[in-house]
Amino acid sequence: MIEIVSFMTNDSDLGTSELSVIIPVSDDPGIVECIRSLLSCCEGLRVELLVILNGASSEYSEGVKRSFKAESIIRILEIERRSIPAARNIGVCNAQSAKILMFDSDCRPLRSDYLWTVMRGLDAASVIVGVVRFRTASRSAVSQAYAALRQLDYDLHQLERLYTPNLAMRRDVFLQIAPYDERLATGEDAELGYRLWAAGFVPQKINSMDITHWQQTSLGGAVKTWYLYGRAKGAQLRKERGSARTLLKALPYIAAPIGSYLRKAGSVRSTLWLRPLIACAFQAGCLIELSLPWRPSP
Secondary structure (H helix, E strand, C coil), X not given: CCCCCCCCCCHHHCCCCCEEEEEEECCCCCHHHHHHHHHCCCCCCCEEEEEEEECCCHHXXXXXXXXXXXXXXXXXXXXXXXXXXXXXXXXXXHCCCCEEEECXXXXXXXXXXXXXXXXXXHHHCCEEEEEEEEECCCCCHHHHHHHHHHHHHHHHHHHHHCCCCCEEEEHHHHHXXXXXXXXXXXXXXXXXXXXXXXXXXXXXXXXXXXXXXXXXXXXXXXXXXXXXXXXXXXXXXXXXXXXXXXXXXXXXXXXXXXXXXXXXXXXXXXXXXXXXXXHHHHHHHHHHHHCCCCCCCC
């Protein structure tokens, strides 16, 4: 097990890699396809792929190690607890590059020059975001509606919330803003995004830096995820001490976190029944978090 508790701050600690790609994963069989898709984009680049096994089963961990034992650019780290923000923090701690790309195991690059595009983007800007296209291969009505709503939410709020998949930044920026809030089960990317904006960093959007984010969920899973997103939003508001101005500014998003209830979500028209459920879950999570006393990060 590797457990890092502090960040490296000296550039002399960096290796020869030009880009570090951080991928937290816990028992997702799609990690093999994910890694192979990234490997196909690595030609001509000095890239390291940091796979962070967070709370993965021993059988899964051994399988991942066997699959990529011959790949020298892949580094596999393990932590016992299942925590995505902790995994991302540990990934940055161990990164050997001055440029960091956050990725997810259920994402796939859409272009063979994807990593080149990330590299060039970080030459010109300190924080960049690409385009995420939410898709599902499932025939489930829940998964199809959920993918459409995720796309709508992303299109409306990406530059404000900075969802982690397809977010890249220079390492010194992360160290200035870091770390991800490890008390959050999810939504840690949105919370970090709020702090990036507050610190004056303006993310640059790159349309040619695009990926597919595959979605498959149950009704309970969708509701739980948006409840946790609400908790993350409440945590961000409490950090700002819940001033009246801040709350008023956030109110439209809290009231309708996936946009107008009548706004069309892609080609899927059957999302109306799902919207109020996940909106109510988000609002409940936000209100519960706001009701708690603020605790500084440990």
